[in-house]
Amino acid sequence: MEIPSSFTRPSFDNFRISQSLEKLKQLANAGELDKNDVEILQLAGECAILMMNDIERTPGNWGIIHADLIPSNFVFHEQEARAIDFGACGFGYYLFDLGWTLSYIHPAFRNQLLESYAKQFDLPHNYVQRLEGFFVAAQLETMNFWLGLPESNEWLPSHISKLASREFKRYVNKEEFLFSGTPYWE
Secondary structure, three states: OOOOOOOOOOOHHHHHHHHHHHHHHHHHHHOOOOOOHHHHHHHHHHHHHHHHHOOOOOOOEEEEEOOOHHHHHEEOOOEEEEEEOOOEEEEEEHHHHHHHHHHHHHHHHHHHHHHHHHHHHHOOOOOOHHHHHHHHHHHHHHHHOOOOOOHHHHHHHHHHHHHHHHHHHHOOOOOOOOOOOOOOOO
């Protein structure tokens, strides 16, 4: 598919993750976020950036992505799931979309989603590690948006604390979390 030169959208890459990490660091230094939690997010973000930088961009793994594939952005028609709300779309790794979606699915149901996905698209041999990295990247990416919301200081510190003590800590320690554990929203 040829993309028109006038079509401009953001790239979901290491630059945006670095922006989020810098904002989080500033808030921690200002005493608005727990420094230990932010340190774990920093370490996890740096690992995710290294993982992303290690993947060669090819037409088979990089292109236009939805960038907000959450359960409320799916509708079903005749047993087929269809995405809606493409307001956040941009360029990125296709697995970024899947990692983002998995961050909103309970670990007990993620394997079923991946089995269905694999019937349509190939997964790399190291897909669990990559998806965990894209899970981390997606959570950090969306913090760019959340940090701009006036009411985020009411709920974001708790959200960050849960991520830091669960998924992000396990990611930093190279322990799989995709199919186990308590998700950050519980």
